[in-house]
Amino acid sequence: MIALPSLVLLPAAGGLAAWLSDRGPPARHLPWWIAIATILSQTLLLLFVTCTAGWSSGPWLAHFSMPWIPALGIAARMDMDGLSLVLLWLTTILSFPCVILSARDVGERPGLFHLLLLATIAGINGVFLATDLFLFFFFWELMLVPMYVLILQWGHEDRRRAAIKFFLFTQGSGLLMLVAILGLVILHQHATGVVTFDYFALADTPLMPTAAMVLMLGFFIAFAVKLPVVPLHVWLPDTHTQAPTAGSVLLAGILLKTGGYGLIRFVVLQFPDATARFTPVALAMGAAGILYGAWLSLAQDDMKRLIAYSSVSHLGFVLLGVFSGSAMGMRGAVVQMVAHGLSTGALFVIAGSLQDRLHTRDMRRMGGLWQALPHLSSIGLFFAIASLGLPGMGNFVGEFLVLLATWRISPPIAILGAAGLVLSAVYSLTMVGRAFLGSPHAGQDTDQTPPPADFGARQMTVLGLTMALLLVLGTYPQPVLDLSLPATPHAAPEMEAIHP
Amino acid sequence: MTALLPGLPPALPILGGGIALLMLCIAWHRSETRAILIALTTLVLAFASLWLPVLPWPGDPTGMLFVPDGWFTYIAALMLLSSAASVIMAWREAGTPADEFYLLLLLGTLGALVMAGSMDMVIFFLGLETLSLSLLGLIAYHRTQPTADEAAIKYLILAGLSSAILLFGLALSYADSGSLRFAAPSRSGSESPALPLAATALVLTGLFFKLSAVPFHTWLPDVMEGAPIPVASFIAVTSKIALFSALARYFAGADLLRPDAVGAELAIVAMLSMFGGNLLALGQVNLKRLLAGSSIAHVGYLLLALLSPGPFGMASAAFYLAAYAAATSGAFAAMRGASGLSDIGAWRGMFHRRPALALAMVVMLVSLAGIPPAIGFFAKTYIVIAGVSARRIVLLGALVASSIIGLYYYLNVVRAMMEPVPEVPRAVRGTTANAALITALAIVTVLAGLFPETLVRQTRSLLQPTPILHEAGLGPVAAHDMLYRE
Numbered sequence: 001m002i003a004l005p006s007l008v009l010l011p012a013a014g015g016l017a018a019w020l021s022d023r024g025p026p027a028r029h030l031p032w033w034i035a036i037a038t039i040l041s042q043t044l045l046l047l048f049v050t051c052t053a054g055w056s057s058g059p060w061l062a063h064f065s066m067p068w069i070p071a072l073g074i075a076a077r078m079d080m081d082g083l084s085l086v087l088l089w090l091t092t093i094l095s096f097p098c099v100i101l102s103a104r105d106v107g108e109r110p111g112l113f114h115l116l117l118l119a120t121i122a123g124i125n126g127v128f129l130a131t132d133l134f135l136f137f138f139f140w141e142l143m144l145v146p147m148y149v150l151i152l153q154w155g156h157e158d159r160r161r162a163a164i165k166f167f168l169f170t171q172g173s174g175l176l177m178l179v180a181i182l183g184l185v186i187l188h189q190h191a192t193g194v195v196t197f198d199y200f201a202l203a204d205t206p207l208m209p210t211a212a213m214v215l216m217l218g219f220f221i222a223f224a225v226k227l228p229v230v231p232l233h234v235w236l237p238d239t240h241t242q243a244p245t246a247g248s249v250l251l252a253g254i255l256l257k258t259g260g261y262g263l264i265r266f267v268v269l270q271f272p273d274a275t276a277r278f279t280p281v282a283l284a285m286g287a288a289g290i291l292y293g294a295w296l297s298l299a300q301d302d303m304k305r306l307i308a309y310s311s312v313s314h315l316g317f318v319l320l321g322v323f324s325g326s327a328m329g330m331r332g333a334v335v336q337m338v339a340h341g342l343s344t345g346a347l348f349v350i351a352g353s354l355q356d357r358l359h360t361r362d363m364r365r366m367g368g369l370w371q372a373l374p375h376l377s378s379i380g381l382f383f384a385i386a387s388l389g390l391p392g393m394g395n396f397v398g399e400f401l402v403l404l405a406t407w408r409i410s411p412p413i414a415i416l417g418a419a420g421l422v423l424s425a426v427y428s429l430t431m432v433g434r435a436f437l438g439s440p441h442a443g444q445d446t447d448q449t450p451p452p453a454d455f456g457a458r459q460m461t462v463l464g465l466t467m468a469l470l471l472v473l474g475t476y477p478q479p480v481l482d483l484s485l486p487a488t489p490h491a492a493p494e495m496e497a498i499h500p
Numbered sequence: 501m502t503a504l505l506p507g508l509p510p511a512l513p514i515l516g517g518g519i520a521l522l523m524l525c526i527a528w529h530r531s532e533t534r535a536i537l538i539a540l541t542t543l544v545l546a547f548a549s550l551w552l553p554v555l556p557w558p559g560d561p562t563g564m565l566f567v568p569d570g571w572f573t574y575i576a577a578l579m580l581l582s583s584a585a586s587v588i589m590a591w592r593e594a595g596t597p598a599d600e601f602y603l604l605l606l607l608g609t610l611g612a613l614v615m616a617g618s619m620d621m622v623i624f625f626l627g628l629e630t631l632s633l634s635l636l637g638l639i640a641y642h643r644t645q646p647t648a649d650e651a652a653i654k655y656l657i658l659a660g661l662s663s664a665i666l667l668f669g670l671a672l673s674y675a676d677s678g679s680l681r682f683a684a685p686s687r688s689g690s691e692s693p694a695l696p697l698a699a700t701a702l703v704l705t706g707l708f709f710k711l712s713a714v715p716f717h718t719w720l721p722d723v724m725e726g727a728p729i730p731v732a733s734f735i736a737v738t739s740k741i742a743l744f745s746a747l748a749r750y751f752a753g754a755d756l757l758r759p760d761a762v763g764a765e766l767a768i769v770a771m772l773s774m775f776g777g778n779l780l781a782l783g784q785v786n787l788k789r790l791l792a793g794s795s796i797a798h799v800g801y802l803l804l805a806l807l808s809p810g811p812f813g814m815a816s817a818a819f820y821l822a823a824y825a826a827a828t829s830g831a832f833a834a835m836r837g838a839s840g841l842s843d844i845g846a847w848r849g850m851f852h853r854r855p856a857l858a859l860a861m862v863v864m865l866v867s868l869a870g871i872p873p874a875i876g877f878f879a880k881t882y883i884v885i886a887g888v889s890a891r892r893i894v895l896l897g898a899l900v901a902s903s904i905i906g907l908y909y910y911l912n913v914v915r916a917m918m919e920p921v922p923e924v925p926r927a928v929r930g931t932t933a934n935a936a937l938i939t940a941l942a943i944v945t946v947l948a949g950l951f952p953e954t955l956v957r958q959t960r961s962l963l964q965p966t967p968i969l970h971e972a973g974l975g976p977v978a979a980h981d982m983l984y985r986e
Contacts, residue, residue, distance in 0.1 A: 067953075
């Protein structure tokens with residue numbers, strides 16, 4: 001149906017409109033209003049897609065296909081299953097805090113800012129939908145450039161290095177994936193004589209074990225950089241720390257999930273045998289990521305950096321779940337992705353708000369904020385304990401399912417993962433203690449400057465809704481669990497359903 | 501006209517006529533406006549004439565001097581368009597008197613077209629020298645500037661040297677085979693196997709010098725820096741396309757994957773060019789030198805396509821040439837639009853001063869770097885398809901690694917343009933024609949990147965093995981058609 005490409009085109013068009021509407025100070029907030037209108041209509045569109053999806057016709061819910069470059073077997077093909085739908089909703093929900101909270105008061109050139117923000121969202125939506133490998137790669141690359149410019153233009157003090165590091169890591173690993181995609185296409189051509197980039201056709205390619213392993217690694221490295229998996233994570237702390245608040249929310253909330261999505265869709269489901277052989281290594285990497293990220297979080301003074309390292313730790317669980325080889329682990333991984341997106345996105349909003357008010361991210365210069373900023377601090381406490389995995393929140397469900405699934409195949413790894421949970425409680429509570437509780441910092445001359453403004457109604461509404469969603473996810477995760485099991489490429493959607 | 505000249509593509513006599521007319525006009529009365537009008541009209545007419553049928557050669561096909569095949573038509577179209585871009589860039593830039601500037605540009609284009617279509621060593625050499633000599637005049641056009649003199653002398657010496665080497669190689673090739681056909685001599689059936697090898701090595705050395713592949717590239721950055729912007733664009737685009745097309749034709753009949761062929765040597769040059777060009781561009785603070793390094797690296801990517809036989813090899817090279825021509829011409833046009841600023845430092849804050857120009861420059865750089873949605877993304881993907889299908893694993897690794905280096909310096913320019921700078925006095929704007937050129941090239945770069953299907957169809961199976969060398973003639977073409985059966 002035509003609604004799938006609209007999910008990509010709508011944010012892109014809205015971004016262009018916001019950019020063109022930027023006509024200087026008299027209408028400073030016009031691009032912002034256009035962006036809000038865009039994400040509202042995107043929500044309605046997604047609601048429409050959800051309602052009209054073919055719930056009864058098998059695991060694939062909606063389709064779209066039209067020829068793009070038929071000479072090379074490339075089509076603009078999109079298919080949506082439950083996993084795509086869950087992640088599309090996550091994107092849509094998180095675009096609200098991005099736009100409403102962090103983008104309103106962007107300094108100069110708000111039109112360009114909103115264009116880049118919405119273009120990134122368009123690329124992410126495309127990544128979650130594309131089932132033609134060339135189209136997928138097109139969107140994969142497309143979402144990088146706007147993000148790069150966002151960091152470069154609106155980032156913090158060390159933004160240049162962070163932006164270029166982000167770009168080189170993701171683009172370089174993307175080129176590896178391109179070679180792997182094309183290798184798969186050519187092997188498929190040798191086997192069948194047809195050149196195609198279609199995901200469903202390529203998933204059935206007969207592959208020698210070595211070839212499957214090499215191609216799988218090409219995909220794995222690209223997604224592992226994005227997720228991130230530990231030896232490939234070095235771009236993440238810098239990038240998250242230096243990005244503007246909306247950029248951090250987008251990065252941590254959604255962009256990293258494209259890595260997890262790719263691992264599920266294009267590694268595990270496309271190369272099941274190679275994945276099975278690679279599982280021990282992946283599990284070890286996952287456990288290493290959980291412990292390493294948590295350990296480094298303990299040592300951070302910079303609040304955004306702490307949250308960034310905690311992301312490395314939490315997304316280690318996603319890697320464990322994806323490679324656990326069981327439906328339970330896969331479901332846990334998806335719930336963990338959604339919960340992490342919501343909680344970490346919110347934490348970055350809070351860290352960004354603190355930076356706006358205090359002009360520092362250094363927790364050594366905070367302390368005792370609860371008196372001055374009671375609303376902000378209580379929300380910060382909520383998301384910090386959500387992020388450490390308190391039962392009743394989504395994060396707990398995800399981590400619990402993942403650990404249960406991991407225990408079945410490798411108890412030592414599960415024990416290490418659980419140890420990471422203990423560390424996460426330590427650093428989360430330390431962060432709350434240092435920033436919000438305790439006595440006001442000596443250097444804070446509260447007498448001379450007016451106290452910083454607390455969260456207003458706008459912030460409280462958006463973050464309150466996010467809190468509600470996390471609680472719902474923690475207490476009634478069944479809808480997400482039902483949806484989150486990805487459809488296999490071998491049950492390809494029926495042909496007559498493909499054409500809109 | 502075609503009836504008089506069997507086997508000759510009508511574009512060549514049209515260009516010749518245009519040159520003669522322009523020369524007469526200059527002798528009679530100087531006027532830059534008229535000179536540019538004549539030059540553009542000639543190029544447009546020559547472009548239109550590419551669709552005219554060429555009268556078939558009546559006699560023995562071994563006597564054919566030109567092959568007006570699909571490859572020639574496509575390459576000629578690209579070269580005529582990029583020459584037209586250079587002509588537009590030169591408008592009101594060349595300095596006075598400017599009339600000869602257009603004359604030399606037309607002459608160089610004629611030489612390039614002759615090279616691209618020639619089947620015969622003598623004709624090829626004639627075209628090459630026509631191109632080289634007119635380039636010499638173009639590089640030294642601002643003869644009062646010391647950099648222009650330096651660049652011209654450098655070009656003169658190295659072009660002369662490489663022509664001599666090339667000529668010697670052609671002579672050895674003739675001594676070996678007794679034929680003047682412009683093709684790599686086959687080693688089987690030769691009395692002394694060293695002779696064809698030496699001939700090929702010398703011809704390749706000469707071609708690589710002109711194509712500025714590493715390790716024969718050292719002249720290019722200096723020459724491009726010293727030359728006027730339209731000439732730098734002409735060297736980087738038209739002249740390179742002509743030389744690459746000649747190289748492709750030279751090897752059209754040869755199987756480069758055979759162990760006794762020069763495939764391994766070409767692969768080494770390709771890798772050296774990718775890394776050498778990108779590393780050279782990495783440290784540059786001058787945009788012209790940066791683009792020189794980038795153009796060397798792109799030669800390396802094109803060599804990967806040349807080294808990947810099979811249905812995708814030359815098709816991807818042809819596609820890549822179009823993408824490269826559009827983006828490189830566009831980058832030079834943008835530089836011209838910024839009144840010739842070639843120092844990267846001077847481009848700082850361009851996004852705040854001239855947003856449209858900066859945006860166009862970003863499109864060009866993004867295309868050269870191979871990032872969607874610009875055409876360079878699909879072009880690079882296409883070359884990687886060719887490389888994967890020919891299993892050129894080492895070369896692909898080199899392409900990936902050197903592309904990452906490339907990203908760094910392209911993005912560095914983008915970054916510089918976004919940096920806020922204190923307001924500087926407004927620079928002189930370029931001409932309206934140049935602005936139109938930039939706009940057109942930017943639109944083409946994005947649209948062709950989003951919808952590459954038309955160009956993909958255009959570039960399929962253009963270069964076919966020379967019919968005389970392959971009597972049984974089906975070979976790759978038949979395989980190609982089978983592949984695309986829908």
